[in-house]
Amino acid sequence: MQKSNFKKDEVLVKIRNLHKYFYTGKRTIYALRGVDLDIYEKDFVVIFGPSGCGKSTLLNLILGIDKPTKGRVEIKGVNIFKLSEDERATFRAQRIGTIYQMSYWVKSLTALENVALPLVIKGIKSYFALRRAEDIMEKMGIGDLKNQIPTQLSGGEQQKVGLARAIVVNPLIIIADEPTGNLDSKAGREVMKILEYLNKEEERTIILVTHNEEYWDYGKRRVEMKDGKIIKEENHGYRISA
Amino acid sequence: MDIAFLLKFIFKNLAAHRLRTLLTIFAMMIGIATIVFLISFAFGLEKLVTREITGGRAFELIDVGPTGSRLVKLDKKNVEKISKISNVKAVEPLINAGARIKRLGDKEIPEGIDASFVGITSRGMDWAGLTVSSGQLLSQTSYGEATNLDAKIIINDKLANIAEYGETKGKGLIGKKIKLEVIIPQEISKEEKNVVYENKEFEVIGLVNSGSSPIIYTNLNNFEEFGIRSFSQAKVETVLKNQIPIVRKQIENLGFSTQYIGEIVDQVRQVFNFFKAILGGFGLIAIIIASLGMFNILTISLLERIKEVALLKIIGMKRKDIRKIFFSEAIMMGMGGGVLGIALGIGVSKIVNQIFNSYALEAGGEPVVIFLYPFWFLLLVFIFAVLIGVITGLYPAIRASRIDALNVLRYE
Numbered sequence: 342m343q344k345s346n347f348k349k350d351e352v353l354v355k356i357r358n359l360h361k362y363f364y365t366g367k368r369t370i371y372a373l374r375g376v377d378l379d380i381y382e383k384d385f386v387v388i389f390g391p392s393g394c395g396k397s398t399l400l401n402l403i404l405g406i407d408k409p410t411k412g413r414v415e416i417k418g419v420n421i422f423k424l425s426e427d428e429r430a431t432f433r434a435q436r437i438g439t440i441y442q443m444s445y446w447v448k449s450l451t452a453l454e455n456v457a458l459p460l461v462i463k464g465i466k467s468y469f470a471l472r473r474a475e476d477i478m479e480k481m482g483i484g485d486l487k488n489q490i491p492t493q494l495s496g497g498e499q500q501k502v503g504l505a506r507a508i509v510v511n512p513l514i515i516i517a518d519e520p521t522g523n524l525d526s527k528a529g530r531e532v533m534k535i536l537e538y539l540n541k542e543e544e545r546t547i548i549l550v551t552h553n554e555e556y557w558d559y560g561k562r563r564v565e566m567k568d569g570k571i572i573k574e575e576n577h578g579y580r581i582s583a
Numbered sequence: 584m585d586i587a588f589l590l591k592f593i594f595k596n597l598a599a600h601r602l603r604t605l606l607t608i609f610a611m612m613i614g615i616a617t618i619v620f621l622i623s624f625a626f627g628l629e630k631l632v633t634r635e636i637t638g639g640r641a642f643e644l645i646d647v648g649p650t651g652s653r654l655v656k657l658d659k660k661n662v663e664k665i666s667k668i669s670n671v672k673a674v675e676p677l678i679n680a681g682a683r684i685k686r687l688g689d690k691e692i693p694e695g696i697d698a699s700f701v702g703i704t705s706r707g708m709d710w711a712g713l714t715v716s717s718g719q720l721l722s723q724t725s726y727g728e729a730t731n732l733d734a735k736i737i738i739n740d741k742l743a744n745i746a747e748y749g750e751t752k753g754k755g756l757i758g759k760k761i762k763l764e765v766i767i768p769q770e771i772s773k774e775e776k777n778v779v780y781e782n783k784e785f786e787v788i789g790l791v792n793s794g795s796s797p798i799i800y801t802n803l804n805n806f807e808e809f810g811i812r813s814f815s816q817a818k819v820e821t822v823l824k825n826q827i828p829i830v831r832k833q834i835e836n837l838g839f840s841t842q843y844i845g846e847i848v849d850q851v852r853q854v855f856n857f858f859k860a861i862l863g864g865f866g867l868i869a870i871i872i873a874s875l876g877m878f879n880i881l882t883i884s885l886l887e888r889i890k891e892v893a894l895l896k897i898i899g900m901k902r903k904d905i906r907k908i909f910f911s912e913a914i915m916m917g918m919g920g921g922v923l924g925i926a927l928g929i930g931v932s933k934i935v936n937q938i939f940n941s942y943a944l945e946a947g948g949e950p951v952v953i954f955l956y957p958f959w960f961l962l963l964v965f966i967f968a969v970l971i972g973v974i975t976g977l978y979p980a981i982r983a984s985r986i987d988a989l990n991v992l993r994y995e
Contacts, residue, residue: 406897406989427901434899445894449599450592459898467588506898 353513353546354380354403359412361398361569372398374569376412380514385540385547389557390566396550399566400518403548404437405429417513434463438507438515442522444499446491453478453487456506463510477505481535497528504535508545515539517549521556533559589904593911600884607880608919614873615924615968618866619956620932622859626955629855633848640710645819645831646842647674649770655838656813665819668833670826675710675725676814678702678806681766682799685782687746688759698742698797700765702806710818711793713800716740718757718789724802732805736761737789742797756787763799765809773810780809873920874971881913881979892983893991902984909980910973917972921965929956 361373373395380386388396401407402414405421406429413420416436421429433439438459446455453474460470478484483501486494491502500520507515517536521529533556539545540560549560557563558577565573597604647665649657657676666674682700685692703711705723713720721737743756765780772778785801821830831841885892895905932954940950 401989404897427903430896430899430901432899433897437899439897445890445897447592447891447894448888449595454591458895461585461588462895462898462900462904465585467585467591470585470588 351382352379353382353384353417354378354548355415356380356399356403357413357415359399359402359414360410361395361402361407362410371569373402373409376566376569376571378564378571378574380546380548382546383540383544384562385537385560386549386562386564387557387560388548388550388564388566389552389554391552394566395569396552396566397518398569400516400548400550403514404439404516405433434459435510436513438510438512440500440503440507440515440517440520442519444491444503446499448490448492451487452483452489452491452494452502455491456487456502456509459506459510474505474509477509478502481505495528496523497525497531500524500528500532501535504532504539508539508543512545514546514548517547519551519553520549521551521553526555529553529555589907589911593908593915596884596888596908596912597915603880603884604916607877608916608923610873610876611870611916611920611968611971612924612927614866614870615921615964616927616931617869618863618967619925619928619961619964620935620954621862621866622960623928623932623954623956625855625859625862626957626960627953628858629852630955631951631953632851632855640712640820641844642848643820643824644710644844645821645827645834646844647817647819647834647839648815648842649813650838650840652838657815657817657839658813661837661839662814662817664837665817665834665839668830670822670830672820672822673706674817674819675704675707676803676817677704677707678771678803678811679815680768680771680806680809683764683766684742684746684761684797684799685764686760686762688756688761688787690746692746695764696742696745696797698738698763698799699794700763701798701800702803703800704803707803707818708800710820713737713791713793715789716792717754718787720789721800721802724804732808733802734783734785734805735788736785736799736801737791738787738800739791739794739798741794742799743790745797754790757790759787761785761787761799767806767809767811768815771811771813771815773812775812778810870967870971874975877913877916877971878975878978881909881976882982884912885909885979885983888983889986889991892986893988896986896988905986906980906984909983910976913976913979914969914972917968917970917975918965920971921968924968925961925964929954 356376356378359373359376363370363372376399388399390396398407402409405414408422413422415421416432419432421432424432447458450458453471456478457467457470457474460473461467475484475487478487481501481504483498483505486498486502491499494502503520515536520536521532524532536547536549537559540547547560549556551557561576563575563577564571647657649655655661662674662676665671678701680700680702682698683695684698685695703721704725705721706725708720715737718737721735722733738756762782762784765783767778767780769776791800819830819834821827827843827845831843834841892905936952936954939953943950
């Protein structure tokens with residue numbers, strides 16, 4: 342395993358000896374079998390591997406919406422599994438932005454209101470929340486979508502609005518689980534470019550899970566998983582090909 | 584979470600399923616309207632009935648009458664005794680005699696009109712709630728007061744009507760003389776038998792609107808000349824209303840029978856409370872059906888929005904806030920159903936009352952109010968509607984807050 346180049350930066354997410362087993366009837370599925378990983382500030386980690394290698398399980402544990410069988414996840418020194426479910430929810434609301442393969446929406450709200458939602462949940466007055474959401478959307482070039490109902494947008498547009506929602510709270514970490522999975526390659530590249538911009542220009546930490554080889558070269562670090570373990574970790578600083 | 588946003592969120596959710604929301608509120612509205620309609624009917628009837636058996640200040644008075652014993656008579660001496668019982672504020676005796684009217688104004692009536700002939704004091708008239716529709720009331724007197732006999736009377740409109748003096752013609756009677764036979768019943772007569780005094784003349788000075796049969800009122804003292812031994816009854820006022828039972832007992836110990844209209848009214852009220860419970864029961868069935876429907880809708884809406892709830896959890900919404908959303912939606916629908924139901928219930932009952940009155944007027948009756956809505960009752964119904972929202976919203980809200988976001992995403 343290669344050593345990281347980013348030692349000078351503070352460790353943001355510290356994962357130690359993480360195990361997760363699922364029990365389905367008589368069978369036990371070993372989704373994670375001892376994962377150790379450090380993610381630094383301003384990092385852009387691409388986690389890849391075949392289906393069932395445990396990528397999504399790892400993300401869910403970092404997000405704190407699942408609990409590990411063994412091991413711990415520390416974010417900024419806080420062991421998130423020592424918090425209650427509601428405390429973890431607040432922690433998520435304040436520090437983590439998420440984007441998934443499929444965007445989930447509150448169908449009765451407009452794109453703008455959906456983007457503002459994490460801010461409102463965080464406790465910001467709706468007037469300010471909506472203004473900030475509008476700023477972000479304008480900046481990302483999707484200002485014209487703000488009054489649309491998200492489910493009526495195209496897949497690419499939905500993912501962009503989803504990204505706006507992920508970054509609206511100014512999170513420490515953006516977690517992206519196959520954000521391009523449902524997109525054609527052009528739309529997929531657009532989403533990846535936005536992620537790259539967010540990392541490079543806005544210095545946001547990004548954890549991206551994908552099994553699309555096309556995007557493995559984005560990001561600063563590459564983590565390969567197989568059978569619930571990290572089998573390879575590579576640093577390449579900035580991406581080497583477009 | 585910002586309350587303004589929460590409200591917007593809830594309204595948008597409800598508006599997104601407009602038909603469903605409206606149907607749910609509609610069902611609730613029907614249930615609430617049924618309750619309002621039926622129970623306000625019971626309130627109205629109760630009022631009608633109790634008003635029929637009481638008048639003036641009947642609720643504050645004890646009726647005292649003789650028991651029929653020859654020894655204990657309700658005479659001046661005994662009225663004096665009653666008035667000396669502690670906590671008795673005033674006693675007003677009353678004479679019920681009979682009269683046969685032979686001439687009314689210029690009109691001779693050979694066959695005669697039978698009427699009640701009541702001797703009453705000023706305070707007695709006040710207690711009975713007698714007011715004149717034209718002319719004037721009897722002069723101020725209290726019993727035992729030494730006054731000249733004035734031979735003045737007031738008559739009720741029923742008598743004026745029977746004697747073919749209509750409403751305007753009745754007024755024409757004022758100042759006219761009336762000739763009648765006075766019949767003193769044996770219970771109060773000195774001679775201990777019915778005594779008839781013929782050809783007595785009185786002057787009509789006023790017309791009152793009371794009673795359903797012909798009645799003539801005159802000052803109690805006017806009966807002096809008719810050989811009265813005792814009074815027919817007396818009305819007793821106590822210092823405080825809650826002293827009525829004790830005072831009654833003491834009067835009964837003197838050998839008189841007593842009646843208190845409040846007791847009768849209480850019995851009537853009991854009957855009506857039972858009636859209300861039954862009608863309320865019918866309404867409740869409608870409400871139960873409506874709330875099952877509402878519960879059903881809320882549960883379906885939860886299942887439909889399970890992904891939304893998972894999303895809200897992932898972006899950090901607390902369980903408390905998720906509960907709040909579902910809970911508020913249910914309460915909002917309950918409130919909507921409550922307000923509209925009350926409005927509908929009142930509206931329909933007003934229409935029914937109108938229809939009823941138009942028939943009553945056609946049949947020669949008087950218009951009556953058969954629906955009553957005490958404010959506290961409407962408030963209670965509204966609270967009840969909100970409560971139904973709370974109860975039906977409880978389970979879906981708790982269930983929503985317990986949704987496992989991960990499971991929802993994993994099986995997507």
